[in-house]
Amino acid sequence: MPREEVTFPDGSLARHSAPSGWGVRIAYFFLTRTPVGKVVLWIAGIKSSVHAKLLSGFLIVTVLFIAMGALSLQAITHMSRQTALLDQAHNRLDWSRQIQHALALQMNFTAMALLLRDETTVEKILRENNRFNNTLALIAAAAVPEERDIIQRIRVAQGEALTAVADIANLLRDGRADEAMEMQLAKGYPLYEQIAGLVDQIVNFEQTSMRGMRASVAAATRRTQVLLGLFIVASMLLAILLGFVISWSFILPVREAHGFVTEVARGNFNAKINVANRDEFGVLADRMNQMSRDLEVLYEKQRAAAQQLESLNRQLRDANKAKSEFLANMSHELRTPMNAILGFVEMMLDDLYGEVPPNLKEPLKDVQLNGKHLLNLINDVLDLSKIEAGRMELSMAEYSVQDVVDAVGAALRSLALEKGLKFNAGVEPGIPLAYGDGMRITQCLMNLAGNALKFTRQGAVDLWVERQGDRLRFRVSDTGIGIAENEIENVFAEFRQADARISREFGGTGLGLNITKKIVEMHGGRIWVESRLGKGSTFFFEVPLRSRERAGA
Amino acid sequence: MAKTILHVEDNEFNLKIVRQLLSRTSYRLIEAVNGEEGVAAARNELPDLILMDIQLPKISGLEATRQLRADPKTAHIPIVVITSFALSGDSEKAKQAGASAYLAKPYSPRQLLEVVRKLAPEA
Numbered sequence: 001m002p003r004e005e006v007t008f009p010d011g012s013l014a015r016h017s018a019p020s021g022w023g024v025r026i027a028y029f030f031l032t033r034t035p036v037g038k039v040v041l042w043i044a045g046i047k048s049s050v051h052a053k054l055l056s057g058f059l060i061v062t063v064l065f066i067a068m069g070a071l072s073l074q075a076i077t078h079m080s081r082q083t084a085l086l087d088q089a090h091n092r093l094d095w096s097r098q099i100q101h102a103l104a105l106q107m108n109f110t111a112m113a114l115l116l117r118d119e120t121t122v123e124k125i126l127r128e129n130n131r132f133n134n135t136l137a138l139i140a141a142a143a144v145p146e147e148r149d150i151i152q153r154i155r156v157a158q159g160e161a162l163t164a165v166a167d168i169a170n171l172l173r174d175g176r177a178d179e180a181m182e183m184q185l186a187k188g189y190p191l192y193e194q195i196a197g198l199v200d201q202i203v204n205f206e207q208t209s210m211r212g213m214r215a216s217v218a219a220a221t222r223r224t225q226v227l228l229g230l231f232i233v234a235s236m237l238l239a240i241l242l243g244f245v246i247s248w249s250f251i252l253p254v255r256e257a258h259g260f261v262t263e264v265a266r267g268n269f270n271a272k273i274n275v276a277n278r279d280e281f282g283v284l285a286d287r288m289n290q291m292s293r294d295l296e297v298l299y300e301k302q303r304a305a306a307q308q309l310e311s312l313n314r315q316l317r318d319a320n321k322a323k324s325e326f327l328a329n330m331s332h333e334l335r336t337p338m339n340a341i342l343g344f345v346e347m348m349l350d351d352l353y354g355e356v357p358p359n360l361k362e363p364l365k366d367v368q369l370n371g372k373h374l375l376n377l378i379n380d381v382l383d384l385s386k387i388e389a390g391r392m393e394l395s396m397a398e399y400s401v402q403d404v405v406d407a408v409g410a411a412l413r414s415l416a417l418e419k420g421l422k423f424n425a426g427v428e429p430g431i432p433l434a435y436g437d438g439m440r441i442t443q444c445l446m447n448l449a450g451n452a453l454k455f456t457r458q459g460a461v462d463l464w465v466e467r468q469g470d471r472l473r474f475r476v477s478d479t480g481i482g483i484a485e486n487e488i489e490n491v492f493a494e495f496r497q498a499d500a501r502i503s504r505e506f507g508g509t510g511l512g513l514n515i516t517k518k519i520v521e522m523h524g525g526r527i528w529v530e531s532r533l534g535k536g537s538t539f540f541f542e543v544p545l546r547s548r549e550r551a552g553a
Numbered sequence: 554m555a556k557t558i559l560h561v562e563d564n565e566f567n568l569k570i571v572r573q574l575l576s577r578t579s580y581r582l583i584e585a586v587n588g589e590e591g592v593a594a595a596r597n598e599l600p601d602l603i604l605m606d607i608q609l610p611k612i613s614g615l616e617a618t619r620q621l622r623a624d625p626k627t628a629h630i631p632i633v634v635i636t637s638f639a640l641s642g643d644s645e646k647a648k649q650a651g652a653s654a655y656l657a658k659p660y661s662p663r664q665l666l667e668v669v670r671k672l673a674p675e676a
Binding site for chain 2: 331332335336337338339340341342343344346347350352353375395
């Protein structure tokens, strides 16, 4: 895994060994080359929970969007108000035009009345006058302050014009048409001219104000568009920035932790995790450092223990070697005097020193017997010690089962004869040469058969070997004292004889069966016994026809 | 002419057994009490048979046997190696070193005499 080290603007280091793609590279560019890195570290350093930081980030973005909404709403309200004002101005313009129309009709009807000298036409003038006044009232109600003065002047002029019309009407009724015409020309007509000029002023004013309003609405719309655009861009940038710095203030410690865990997994318990965070990630980093320290302590302890074990092991090996040497020496040291004792006794009994007086023959034979017994004991103890020390080695070679049985038969037949026991030793015909330590197998069979003869006062001892597939089964049965059921499991244990009285009567070290069992097991075999107290015993052992030596039993 | 037997053994009682065993025979006995002396005596006296104990001071019986076998002057002399370990493999080691026969302690004097008579018949 590629390993990267990143230096932040404040000089702090971020180590990580996570796989990195383009996205991460771009992010690291911003983190290391711009002040964004500082902001990330600053946010990480804020003493607050991850939850609060995330919530604050979202709240800031949300507030921005709410502000943007409010701004839009305000712009819309402003525009609709401007539109209403524009509508009103439009109405006023309409009304002004109606007034102009009504005024023109008044003038028209006045002229008609004068031409026709008809009094009734005057009523039409009054009707148009009413329309004029009503419309003017509407304009006055909606008028802006600048227009009020003009409207007042229109009203006054209109009042005067009406008075003039009334006078003209009276003159016409009285048949004084010339006077009426004069009056119209002197008073009525100029008044109408004046009113028309005033109404034109209002129309012009409204038209100007409408143009201004339209321009201002257009400007406000443009301003709002720009402002909203800026707001949207700024909000998005801020949201991206906030997302980036907040997420990286969490990603950095996670990546740092990843690198740390990788280090620890590699076995570097000195690894330290260093994060700027003072939130949950900071707590986590502290825990991880504590864990690393604990692991290091544990590791040191374990290493010390391993060293101790190794040194103990060495001591044990040395001790074992010393034990083996001691065994070899003991074997020699014990056998050398035994050799002298048995040698001298044999030479005495062989009359090498002259004829032995008859009364000394028995004690000499006793010395010889006990010497041989002591030798057997020594041999057994040494054998067992060798087995225990793992120094017993099997001499693997081909051997003949018949030879083994013959050797045991030859050695024990005279003893059986002496005790008046029947002794049969046989081998199933057709068994091929076996592979194993023939001497040790002979020793095993000798132990079992010797025991059988020893523990049988009358009857027979039978020895039989047969093949069971790829195994050899040796069987030694007797009609001897047998073994109690609760003692059967102990017969193969070291220094155990079924009964203390038995060892007094029959002798023996109690090691023979244990040694036999171990030799059989070293051959990869097993041994067992079937027996009933007083009814004799049958010992079996099985070894592979072709054994492979096992490690010391 | 009487045959000469060299007995290499460090235990005086075992030396005594062989001495007394052979006192009734025509064999001439010479003795050595360590491996070095044994090799020297064999080279000087050129005996007809050597009884070699396996565990000896200075150099072991096996080593002494190897040296005598390597020396053309003594290579033909029969050597009976006597061990007191009776470990499996001891007879192998004795044979590899060049022993003619192998006896485990405690040996029977009768048996020893039989081996001696077989390998170096009395004149």
